[in-house]
Amino acid sequence: MTRMTMVQALNLALTQEMEKDDSVIVLGEDVGLDGGVFRVTDGLLEAYGENRALDTPLGEAGIVGMAIGMAVYGLKPVAEMQFSGFIYQAFHHIEQHAARMRWRSRGRFTVPMVIRAPYAAGVRALEHHSESREAYFAHTPGLKMVIPSGPRNARALLVAAIRDPDPVIFFEPKSIYRAFREEVPDEEEVMEIGRSVIAREGKDLTMVSYGAMMRPTLAAAETLAEEDGVEAEVIDLLTISPLDDTLFTESVRKTGRLVIVHEAHRSFGPGAEIAARVMDKSFWYLEAPIKRVTGFDIVVPLFAREQAYLPDADRVLRAARETLSV
Amino acid sequence: MPREVMEIPNRVEHLAILDPEGQVDSELEPDLSDEFLLELHRWMLLGRRFDERMLRLQRQGRIGTFPPIKGQEAANVGATAVLRESDWMVVAFREAAGELMRGRSMEDLLLYYGGYNEGGFVPEGVNNLPTSIPVGSQTLHAVGLSWGMKYRDKDDVAMVFFGDGATSQGDFHEALNFAGVYKTPVVFVCQNNQWAISLPRAKQTASETLAQKALAHGVPGIQVDGNDVLAVYVAAQEAVDRARAGEGATLIEAVTYRMSVHTTADDPKRYRTDDEVDSWEARDPIRRFQIYLKAKGLLDDETIATLEEEIDQQIREAVERAEAIMSEPVDALQMFDHLYADETPALREQRQELADELQGKEA
Numbered sequence: 001m002t003r004m005t006m007v008q009a010l011n012l013a014l015t016q017e018m019e020k021d022d023s024v025i026v027l028g029e030d031v032g033l034d035g036g037v038f039r040v041t042d043g044l045l046e047a048y049g050e051n052r053a054l055d056t057p058l059g060e061a062g063i064v065g066m067a068i069g070m071a072v073y074g075l076k077p078v079a080e081m082q083f084s085g086f087i088y089q090a091f092h093h094i095e096q097h098a099a100r101m102r103w104r105s106r107g108r109f110t111v112p113m114v115i116r117a118p119y120a121a122g123v124r125a126l127e128h129h130s131e132s133r134e135a136y137f138a139h140t141p142g143l144k145m146v147i148p149s150g151p152r153n154a155r156a157l158l159v160a161a162i163r164d165p166d167p168v169i170f171f172e173p174k175s176i177y178r179a180f181r182e183e184v185p186d187e188e189e190v191m192e193i194g195r196s197v198i199a200r201e202g203k204d205l206t207m208v209s210y211g212a213m214m215r216p217t218l219a220a221a222e223t224l225a226e227e228d229g230v231e232a233e234v235i236d237l238l239t240i241s242p243l244d245d246t247l248f249t250e251s252v253r254k255t256g257r258l259v260i261v262h263e264a265h266r267s268f269g270p271g272a273e274i275a276a277r278v279m280d281k282s283f284w285y286l287e288a289p290i291k292r293v294t295g296f297d298i299v300v301p302l303f304a305r306e307q308a309y310l311p312d313a314d315r316v317l318r319a320a321r322e323t324l325s326v
Numbered sequence: 327m328p329r330e331v332m333e334i335p336n337r338v339e340h341l342a343i344l345d346p347e348g349q350v351d352s353e354l355e356p357d358l359s360d361e362f363l364l365e366l367h368r369w370m371l372l373g374r375r376f377d378e379r380m381l382r383l384q385r386q387g388r389i390g391t392f393p394p395i396k397g398q399e400a401a402n403v404g405a406t407a408v409l410r411e412s413d414w415m416v417v418a419f420r421e422a423a424g425e426l427m428r429g430r431s432m433e434d435l436l437l438y439y440g441g442y443n444e445g446g447f448v449p450e451g452v453n454n455l456p457t458s459i460p461v462g463s464q465t466l467h468a469v470g471l472s473w474g475m476k477y478r479d480k481d482d483v484a485m486v487f488f489g490d491g492a493t494s495q496g497d498f499h500e501a502l503n504f505a506g507v508y509k510t511p512v513v514f515v516c517q518n519n520q521w522a523i524s525l526p527r528a529k530q531t532a533s534e535t536l537a538q539k540a541l542a543h544g545v546p547g548i549q550v551d552g553n554d555v556l557a558v559y560v561a562a563q564e565a566v567d568r569a570r571a572g573e574g575a576t577l578i579e580a581v582t583y584r585m586s587v588h589t590t591a592d593d594p595k596r597y598r599t600d601d602e603v604d605s606w607e608a609r610d611p612i613r614r615f616q617i618y619l620k621a622k623g624l625l626d627d628e629t630i631a632t633l634e635e636e637i638d639q640q641i642r643e644a645v646e647r648a649e650a651i652m653s654e655p656v657d658a659l660q661m662f663d664h665l666y667a668d669e670t671p672a673l674r675e676q677r678q679e680l681a682d683e684l685q686g687k688e689a
Binding site: 025051056057059061062064065066067068069070071072073074075077092093096097101102103104105106107108109110141142144165166194242243244245 | 416443444446447448449450455456458460463464465466467468469470471472473474475477478484496497500501503504507663664665666667670671672673
């Protein structure tokens with residue numbers, strides 16, 4: 001075990017997978033010599049050479065389009081989008097080809113590719129650097145959409161994503177890239193994609209979140225325990241698509257109350273799908289309306305107003321208390 | 327500090343070997359075996375006749391919308407002919423003659439345009455990517471494939487096809503740029519058929535040629551008479567030789583003409599004149615190649631008639647096989663197959679939902 005940040009844990013996953021398998025190729029803007037603008041790919045060029053840590057020209061469509069060809073050829077490209085806000089320049093390749101190659105070739109060609117992208121708000125960044133648009137990808141058949149919430153699961157999920165036979169969009173919450181450290185095993189660790197986990201057990205209220213929002217959600221749960229004597233069960237999705245609805249629908253059957261927390265926009269966001277699944281599968285157990293604590297349906301503001309935009313523990317707490325008061 | 331003209335590579339060749347009347351430039355004529363020349367002719371003729379048959383089937387409502395290749399048989403076949411099995415062919419959607427040559431079956435094309443996903447299947451061992459409708463996007467996939475070939479130390483090449491319209495897309499330029507930077511073994515074949523639906527070549531770009539667009543990316547470009555199968559073949563062979571020798575990418579602009587509709591949903595009378603189409607009929611790639619082959623003593627009217635009969639029979643059998651499949655009740659549940667390696671829980675539920683619905687209808 002070594003205590004590390006999420007950046008270091010992601011780097012460990014890349015290093016170990018590259019060491020094992022020469023078909024794993026990291027590519028993107030500034031991923032080689034510079035080690036990535038967040039240093040996630042630091043040291044890979046030195047260790048594996050410029051063909052394995054491939055600095056690309058500046059062109060997101062070029063990176064993803066080329067990675068699709070590489071993946072069809074049998075390589076396992078791990079493409080970095082420098083920020084998720086620039087993934088739209090490559091969106092057509094993701095939607096039109098990566099997501100459908102297996103389907104439209106009737107299984108002959110596959111795209112075992114990972115697209116990594118730092119995403120979400122909270123680091124006082126420039127415009128186009130703070131969005132949470134996981135819904136675009138979760139809405140696209142043929143893709144998998146993964147968002148880790150800490151160093152240990154980030155590492156284990158990235159390993160799984162690299163080994164996955166289908167294209168995985170891997171969003172890294174950059175506000176927690178270095179916010180805290182966790183013990184990460186030195187030996188191999190893999191977590192299954194498509195599985196949520198219970199981050200905190202409870203019986204009175206279910207809270208569902210993922211990514212950087214797990215921290216305010218867990219903080220609110222602690223306050224509820226201390227101040228209200230309420231034990232909230234907190235579920236960390238980890239995979240947005242395919243959505244694992246078993247834990248949260250079961251949890252709601254136990255608690256009867258649900259608060260969903262994400263920083264993505266509210267309308268048509270992941271919370272809407274989670275709520276719909278609960279209505280489908282656990283409707284008769286609900287004691288109160290489902291609450292969503294989310295980013296507002298606006299363009300993410302520049303950073304003077306960023307904290308007002310982002311859900312925090314107080315906002316989660318208020319929603320939880322409202323739910324509990326019904 | 328002086329202000330001076332910088333000498334940068336700015337040369338584009340134009341290559342034509344067989345003129346519209348079928349007269350060959352003997353200095354440029356490639357040394358090809360009789361068998362191989364007849365093979366080229368056969369695939370071009372099959373491409374034409376199959377295309378005509380598809381058009382009739384569409385008009386009769388027996389298949390759906392499809393994009394005819396009529397007029398582009400030389401560009402299709404001349405380029406594809408230089409590939410070997412281990413090479414990769416990356417198509418757009420107007421390469422049926424080339425695809426047939428590379429092992430895609432007529433049944434699969436009929437099924438695909440008949441609305442059956444089964445027609446998108448590419449047989450094992452055939453390195454052709456499936457039809458790519460989003461214009462120009464496939465150029466980058468060819469670069470990725472060719473990057474892989476270079477990484478794995480293979481002397482294979484990827485050949486990618488697209489039209490004049492695609493050269494206005496960003497993907498085309500990113501592909502040339504990436505191929506230039508990484509010097510990958512890829513051949514870009516632009517079938518400049520003069521029309522992107524209703525937009526003529528002159529309004530697509532202010533460039534004098536499309537071939538010259540490669541130069542800005544450090545990649546050589548050549549323009550050929552795309553209705554001259556010998557010129558297309560020679561340019562493609564040179565490009566493939568360069569690629570195999572580690573010298574990187576080439577852009578070939580094959581100047582041809584879409585003699586038919588963009589797709590069967592299109593009415594070209596809205597945007598171009600019959601006179602223009604007639605002027606290109608006079609430059610038909612098959613007619614001129616037949617004159618050449620006749621002059622070489624490789625073909626005569628009798629052998630052409632025999633070949634036409636064989637091809638007609640071959641097409642008839644393929645249509646029968648495809649229609650036999652299309653006349654069976656369709657297995658709707660197959661649409662859930664092949665989305666992921668392992669079906670997701672939600673998809674399993676939805677598949678079951680449809681299965682129950684279908685069973686309910688039967689009962």
